Every structure is written in C-alpha cells, then in structure tokens.
Amino acid sequence: MNEATSKDKDNNSEKLANARLGYQTAVQLFALASQEFYSRFAAMLIVHGLLLTVIFRYPQEVSRFVAILATFVGISLCILWLFLIKQSLVCQDYYSKRAKEFEDTHPDTLRIFSDKIDSNLELVSIIANNSKGLKKISTKKLRIEISSGIFIVIFVIVYSVMLARILNNCV
Numbered sequence: 155m156n157e158a159t160s161k162d163k164d165n166n167s168e169k170l171a172n173a174r175l176g177y178q179t180a181v182q183l184f185a186l187a188s189q190e191f192y193s194r195f196a197a198m199l200i201v202h203g204l205l206l207t208v209i210f211r212y213p214q215e216v217s218r219f220v221a222i223l224a225t226f227v228g229i230s231l232c233i234l235w236l237f238l239i240k241q242s243l244v245c246q247d248y249y250s251k252r253a254k255e256f257e258d259t260h261p262d263t264l265r266i267f268s269d270k271i272d273s274n275l276e277l278v279s280i281i282a283n284n285s286k287g288l289k290k291i292s293t294k295k296l297r298i299e300i301s302s303g304i305f306i307v308i309f310v311i312v313y314s315v316m317l318a319r320i321l322n323n324c325v
Contacts, residue, residue, distance in 0.1 A: 170260060177256035184249035191242040195302060198235050202228060202309050209316045218320060225317040232306045232313070239302050 205228045212221035 173256055173260050177253055177260075180249050180253040180256060184246055184253060187242060187245040187249060191239075191246070191298065194235075194238050194242070195298070198231065198238075199305070201231060202305075205231070206312065206316075209313075209320075212320055213323065218323075221320050222317065225313045225320070228313040229310060232310050235302070235306055239299060243299060 205224050208216055208224045209221050209228070212218065216224075
C-alpha cells in the first residue's frame, strides 16, 4: 500500500510540475505575443512615416512614379497590418485561454506559482492571477486593436488623398 501511495504522490507531483511548466510557458508566450504586437505597431508607424515623407516630397525631390509607387506600397502595408493584428490577437487569446485552463486545473498552486514568474512578466502574472484580470487583458487588446484600426484608416485616407493629388497634378 505504501508503494501505491508513493507512486500516486510521485505521479501527482509530476503532473503538478508539468502543469507549472505549461502554465509558465503559456504566460511567457502571451507576454511575448504582446511584445511582438507592440513592436509591429511601432515598426508600422515608422514605415508609414517614411513612406509619407517620400510622398510629401513630390514633386520637388521625388519623381511621380516613385510617389505613386509609395502610395500603393503604403496601402498594401495597411492591408498587411490588418492581417498582422488579427494573427497577434488570435495568438494572445490562445495563450491566455491555455493559462486559464492551467489555473482552473490547479487553482491554488499555480496562482502562487504565477507570482514567481520572471520579473519582466510581473504585470502579466498579476493580471493572469485572477479571472477578472483576463478581462483586463482583453480590454487592453481591444484598445490597441481599435487604435491600430484608427491609424490604418487614417493612413489609407492620407494615401488615397495623396494618390489623387499626384494623379491630378499632371505637370
């Protein structure tokens, strides 16, 4: 009987160790996906700023062809940006759901464990510690998704107006 209970304890501790590892991985992947999202956001703003700089230099320093090409590249980047947003949000949702599943499986142990995750992930671990926190994550994602969408709409409008200006300027 002692051997049976010993094996059960070993099996339970192994399951708990695996759950801790899975939970930590899910939280870290969520943080990585969030960081990636913000990095893409910043990169897109910089690229669009450079493209608009090229377009606004028409006709003084840039040829008509280059300005038209830059507007089409800008609109194409806006479309790409939409797909990147969707992919990032899908990944973040997946990782937050996995972390929540691990929390539900071992609520006491993993919530204590989540406080010990790397200090860089402290905010994510605090948010992931309670079920209300997952709603906060969703709200943050929604806010950045909306702001990204607003930027995309603004850029598409600016590119369209600039393209019309370039095409009407037949000099």
